[in-house]
Amino acid sequence: MRSLSGRLAVTYFLVVFLALAALNLLVLGSLESFALNQRTVAAFTSTNIAVNLVEPFYRDGHPTPAHEGHLPDTVRGYAVQSGARVLALDLSGRVVADSYWSESYVGRVLTHPEVAQALAGRSASGRRWLEGSGWVLYTVAPVLQSKQPVGAVFLSSSINDVYEGLAGVARTMLIMSGVALVVATLAGTAVARTITGPVTRLTRAVERMGRGDLGQRVATRGRDEVATLSRAFNEMAARLQEEDERRREFLADVAHELQTPVSAIRAMSEPLAAGREEGGRDYDVETYRDLAREMESEAERLGRLVGDLLDLARLESPAVSLRLEEVDLAGLIEGVVHGLTPQARAAGVILETGSLARVSLLADGLRLEQVFVNLITNGVKYGGAGCRVRVDLERPGDTAVAMVSDTGPGIPAEHLDHIFDRFYRVDRSRSRQGGGTGLGLAIVKRIVELHGGTVTARSRPREGTVFEVSLPAHPGGGAG
Ligand SMILES: Nc1ncnc2c1ncn2[C@@H]1O[C@H](COP(=O)(O)OP(=O)(O)OP(=O)(O)O)[C@@H](O)[C@H]1O
Numbered sequence: 001m002r003s004l005s006g007r008l009a010v011t012y013f014l015v016v017f018l019a020l021a022a023l024n025l026l027v028l029g030s031l032e033s034f035a036l037n038q039r040t041v042a043a044f045t046s047t048n049i050a051v052n053l054v055e056p057f058y059r060d061g062h063p064t065p066a067h068e069g070h071l072p073d074t075v076r077g078y079a080v081q082s083g084a085r086v087l088a089l090d091l092s093g094r095v096v097a098d099s100y101w102s103e104s105y106v107g108r109v110l111t112h113p114e115v116a117q118a119l120a121g122r123s124a125s126g127r128r129w130l131e132g133s134g135w136v137l138y139t140v141a142p143v144l145q146s147k148q149p150v151g152a153v154f155l156s157s158s159i160n161d162v163y164e165g166l167a168g169v170a171r172t173m174l175i176m177s178g179v180a181l182v183v184a185t186l187a188g189t190a191v192a193r194t195i196t197g198p199v200t201r202l203t204r205a206v207e208r209m210g211r212g213d214l215g216q217r218v219a220t221r222g223r224d225e226v227a228t229l230s231r232a233f234n235e236m237a238a239r240l241q242e243e244d245e246r247r248r249e250f251l252a253d254v255a256h257e258l259q260t261p262v263s264a265i266r267a268m269s270e271p272l273a274a275g276r277e278e279g280g281r282d283y284d285v286e287t288y289r290d291l292a293r294e295m296e297s298e299a300e301r302l303g304r305l306v307g308d309l310l311d312l313a314r315l316e317s318p319a320v321s322l323r324l325e326e327v328d329l330a331g332l333i334e335g336v337v338h339g340l341t342p343q344a345r346a347a348g349v350i351l352e353t354g355s356l357a358r359v360s361l362l363a364d365g366l367r368l369e370q371v372f373v374n375l376i377t378n379g380v381k382y383g384g385a386g387c388r389v390r391v392d393l394e395r396p397g398d399t400a401v402a403m404v405s406d407t408g409p410g411i412p413a414e415h416l417d418h419i420f421d422r423f424y425r426v427d428r429s430r431s432r433q434g435g436g437t438g439l440g441l442a443i444v445k446r447i448v449e450l451h452g453g454t455v456t457a458r459s460r461p462r463e464g465t466v467f468e469v470s471l472p473a474h475p476g477g478g479a480g
């Protein structure tokens with residue numbers, strides 16, 4: 001028996017079987033001894049009455065010859081009354097009177113140990129199985145005169161009715177035990193099933209999941225250990241499925257994003273290779289140059305996309321490591337702002353720093369630069385000509401909070417939750433014209449999280465957007 005449910009059911013059966021068997025034996029055993037005791041007590045009472053009846057017929061250890069004729073009548077009379085065979089014995093154990101006419105024992109010497117004991121002065125009893133008569137109970141009591149045994153009375157009564165009654169009780173108990181055993185085994189099997197059923201289902205689900213089918217869920221009922229396990233399995237399956245879907249989506253997004261510049265380059269390279277327009281006229285140098293320039297910018301876009309993807313993959317790998325150093329955050333921000341000022345000026349955007357608290361922290365300086373380049377470039381790019389982009393740095397407690405705010409068009413509330421997702425762009429076509437890949441904020445978020453910080457965005461349409469980067473700073477440090 002290999003299965004758990006089989007083993008449980010067999011164990012259940014054996015335990016119930018043994019318990020019932022022990023109970024039956026105990027009950028039948030005590031019933032038997034109780035009934036036999038009762039019968040023995042009754043038989044001794046009868047024997048003693050018989051002793052009293054025959055005692056007057058004895059003299060000097062023998063029944064007197066004068067009374068020998070009356071003794072058998074007395075014995076027979078009492079036998080009818082008591083329902084037992086009654087024998088009177090002399091001191092040598094010889095039968096002197098027998099209540100049975102046929103097969104009379106008169107003249108025979110009885111050698112039963114009970115007889116010897118009675119003739120020695122003590123009453124005795126015994127049970128025998130006799131061929132033809134079944135179970136009989138012997139009770140022998142001495143006939144005493146002046147406290148000396150002069151003979152004995154031997155009573156033999158049938159106790160078959162006791163055993164028949166016991167057999168009836170045993171039959172009833174056997175039937176009831178059988179029914180109880182069947183019911184208990186069925187109940188045990190049902191209980192075993194309720195335990196092993198979910199385990200079996202869980203095993204099948206795990207096997208199917210192992211083969212790649214992540215949609216596996218199992219039913220959970222109750223609050224027992226198996227139900228807890230099932231719930232844990234379902235949660236794990238859901239997370240794996242979600243993760244799998246995200247990976248698929250990401251792959252589809254990557255393919256889609258890569259396809260756009262690749263098709264653009266293909267569309268431009270085909271006529272270039274042909275060398276002439278559809279009408280048949282050859283391209284002039286200027287057209288060649290325009291097409292080549294556009295191809296170059298698409299290739300550049302492609303390169304940036306691949307670079308960003310590689311960067312993100314590196315940042316998301318569990319083996320990513322930051323090159324931690326002591327960083328003066330205000331100085332770092334001033335440097336980035338300084339570097340981006342020409343670009344902002346060219347776009348007609350005013351880029352400035354507000355109040356910068358002095359904060360020093362342990363961080364990867366190059367990565368933090370990347371964060372601020374991304375955020376400031378977004379402000380410049382999406383704010384558009386005439387807007388202002390400002391960077392502030394505060395230090396409440398042990399956190400450094402940098403804010404990059406712009407007075408641009410803002411981000412509609414329904415998009416705000418998604419802008420940190422990979423490839424997410426509020427206005428796809430506009431962002432793509434600007435060369436955006438939609439990976440910038442995903443990279444920002446990842447870098448900030450690797451530093452143990454958070455980044456959030458607040459925005460009001462037509463008023464502008466504020467990106468807030470919180471980073472843990474040295475306790476007490478950075479005033480310098
Ligand atoms: N300051 C901002 N004002 C308005 N919209 C913004 C601002 N910053 C980001 N966005 C919106 O969020 C989207 C996601 O920005 P993200 O930096 O991730 O991508 P991107 O700028 O399009 O591409 P990349 O940064 O990789 O060049 C942008 O496409 C833009 O629609």
Ligand SMILES: [Mg+2]
Nearest residue numbers: 374378440441
């Ligand atoms: Mg960006």
